Amino acid sequence: MTRPQFEIKNLTMAYGDFVVMRNLDFVIPRGEIFVIMGGSGCGKSTLLKHMIGLLDPTEGEVCFEGRSFTAADKEARQEMLRQFGITFQAGALWTSMTLAENIALPLREYTDLSVDEIKEVASLKLSLVGLRGFEGFFPHEISGGMQKRASLARAMALDPKVLFFDEPSAGLDPVSSRRLDDLILQLRDSLGTTIIIVTHELQSIFSIADNSVFLDVELRTQSALGNPSEMLKNPPNANVYQFLTRSSESVAV
Amino acid sequence: MSNIVSDNRIFIRNGLLSVDLAGSWKLSDGIKNFDDDLAGSFPTGAATTPAAVADSIQTIQFQADSLAEWDSSLLVYLQQIADFADAAKIEFRASSLPDSLRELLMLARAVPEVETSRGVDKMNPIVKIGHSTVGLFEELGTFVHFGGRAMSASFQLLIRKKKFRWHEIWPIIKKTGPEALGLVTLIAFMIGAILAFLGYYVLAQFGASIYVVYIVGYGVLREMGPLMTAIIIAGRTGAAFAAEIGSMKANEELDAYSTMGIDPFDIVVMPRLLALFFMMPVLTIYADAIGIFGGMMISLLLSDLTLELFVEKFTTDINLFQFGIGLVKAVLFGIVVGLAGCLRGMQSGKSADAVGQATTSAVVTGITLIIASNFIIDFIITMMGL
Ligand SMILES: Nc1ncnc2c1ncn2[C@@H]1O[C@H](COP(=O)(O)OP(=O)(O)OP(=O)(O)O)[C@@H](O)[C@H]1O
Ligand SMILES: [Mg+2]
Numbered sequence: 001m002t003r004p005q006f007e008i009k010n011l012t013m014a015y016g017d018f019v020v021m022r023n024l025d026f027v028i029p030r031g032e033i034f035v036i037m038g039g040s041g042c043g044k045s046t047l048l049k050h051m052i053g054l055l056d057p058t059e060g061e062v063c064f065e066g067r068s069f070t071a072a073d074k075e076a077r078q079e080m081l082r083q084f085g086i087t088f089q090a091g092a093l094w095t096s097m098t099l100a101e102n103i104a105l106p107l108r109e110y111t112d113l114s115v116d117e118i119k120e121v122a123s124l125k126l127s128l129v130g131l132r133g134f135e136g137f138f139p140h141e142i143s144g145g146m147q148k149r150a151s152l153a154r155a156m157a158l159d160p161k162v163l164f165f166d167e168p169s170a171g172l173d174p175v176s177s178r179r180l181d182d183l184i185l186q187l188r189d190s191l192g193t194t195i196i197i198v199t200h201e202l203q204s205i206f207s208i209a210d211n212s213v214f215l216d217v218e219l220r221t222q223s224a225l226g227n228p229s230e231m232l233k234n235p236p237n238a239n240v241y242q243f244l245t246r247s248s249e250s251v252a253v
Numbered sequence: 254m255s256n257i258v259s260d261n262r263i264f265i266r267n268g269l270l271s272v273d274l275a276g277s278w279k280l281s282d283g284i285k286n287f288d289d290d291l292a293g294s295f296p297t298g299a300a301t302t303p304a305a306v307a308d309s310i311q312t313i314q315f316q317a318d319s320l321a322e323w324d325s326s327l328l329v330y331l332q333q334i335a336d337f338a339d340a341a342k343i344e345f346r347a348s349s350l351p352d353s354l355r356e357l358l359m360l361a362r363a364v365p366e367v368e369t370s371r372g373v374d375k376m377n378p379i380v381k382i383g384h385s386t387v388g389l390f391e392e393l394g395t396f397v398h399f400g401g402r403a404m405s406a407s408f409q410l411l412i413r414k415k416k417f418r419w420h421e422i423w424p425i426i427k428k429t430g431p432e433a434l435g436l437v438t439l440i441a442f443m444i445g446a447i448l449a450f451l452g453y454y455v456l457a458q459f460g461a462s463i464y465v466v467y468i469v470g471y472g473v474l475r476e477m478g479p480l481m482t483a484i485i486i487a488g489r490t491g492a493a494f495a496a497e498i499g500s501m502k503a504n505e506e507l508d509a510y511s512t513m514g515i516d517p518f519d520i521v522v523m524p525r526l527l528a529l530f531f532m533m534p535v536l537t538i539y540a541d542a543i544g545i546f547g548g549m550m551i552s553l554l555l556s557d558l559t560l561e562l563f564v565e566k567f568t569t570d571i572n573l574f575q576f577g578i579g580l581v582k583a584v585l586f587g588i589v590v591g592l593a594g595c596l597r598g599m600q601s602g603k604s605a606d607a608v609g610q611a612t613t614s615a616v617v618t619g620i621t622l623i624i625a626s627n628f629i630i631d632f633i634i635t636m637m638g639l
Contacts, residue, residue, distance in 0.1 A: 081512055086509070095504065113280070124329050159325055186357065189353060
């Protein structure tokens, strides 16, 4: 078929001298729901930031549709970024703007839609995440879970090809978290969006992931790659098994 | 029943409104408007409000056989139709839509679950004063670099290579200007008065107390007006800039801008700098007026000056040039305060603690640089004999 959406090639990530992960190698096909999993602090958010070009690899490269992110100049990067929608772990809604304005900003920047049309798109995006009627609220006026969903609505503003979520369901109650999973599946099924999720919610992992990579904090590299349910059936190593079964035996924390 | 066939995608026959979704629907082509389409399928001038058509139409259904690629623009259009159907109490036949489209639409129209909103107050870091200024000069380089970026961005604004973001600037102007007026009034009045006290005390010893008018005039216009305004703004606005930007950084809001291809410098720093660039001269003119008024009150009270004499001496001997020097300083101080606040905010770490430190440091940097640049300007104009 066509080229994979993402190729991670022999990626090593570090903050200064501190190596977070090394030798990461995997591909993410178009239209896949791909989960990045691993214990807290293992480098999931860091990996995400490498995939969207906020951080540069120490070694190796990240390719988007066959083009290297790392080698791309500023303009090419911006063009690739425009096809991404990103929700950050901290939400990252612009606090000085209402929810509608948050969603309107990318539309104002990158489309020629009129003010009224932008308003309509913003309302539509908010209603997709169950926030119909909250257009005029400021981020601090809504709950944490609602902020998560609003930031998802903003990420979807430009109908991106790829959606990134950093811990979308952290801090959500089980029902909302379930709804979010449904929405993610829905987006993939109806729009063919490739979705890359950082999460350690087992329930989400098993119910939505097509494929996943497990970052092992002890080995400082990926120690498993594949469908999580398959991994559970045939655990490639003890750490993955412990993670997927929530077992705490012999886990040194 | 009427049989109206339109030239567009809406057909009405026997109470059935059928919408043909043929073609491709892309946001980049704009969004179609259902009301217009509907109006187009009725004779010109006929009312097409939901109430008006409710009698002649019972059902809305869709024809999606030749639907090509689509995105949110189609969903928005369908939302309009669904809202219209709700308002007119017409049946909306969602089953005639393709599955994926129908499901997304249903999702969008699902009533949101009830959720109580949680008030999260934004952290308001307390301004800690008295932080050491060690290392300030080492950072002069960073500061100059930051200033250089601002200059090149301003240049790009001037030649229209960048958008002028009034949308972002205006709220900041409102926050820096009017809200600072109370404090500026109070301080400027007292500074004018203090200059008059000092002038009277010194000049009276030489029997020249009426010359206090010059101390007040020159003192306020050339020095204290811009200086005190800048210090107030450094404490209020510079600190606020650092705190705002710092917490935006902690909240990954700046990353969110970057990943949308918007340089945080353009959308976060530049509007703040421009707001101060516009507001500082205005505030300074106001402070000048209040300061001179304060100085005049004390002068009249202490010395033999009469109001007429004060005004006469002031207007004949103190020229607009003095006022001009003050304004130039005001603009410069505004830029300095803005740069200090924004730079400290951008340098801030991601924790609440780091944001607090950034705030303190913005004030210290701001005030130090204001006074240093005031010194340099005075030195230069004195050497030039102005
Ligand atoms: N800006 C930074 N500078 C230096 N080290 C960092 C920085 N950000 C993260 N780290 C370190 O890198 C490691 C990975 O961090 P990261 O945020 O990617 O973890 P994570 O897997 O997303 O964790 P969590 O599940 O808690 O979100 C951690 O040890 C962290 O201390
Ligand atoms: Mg993380």
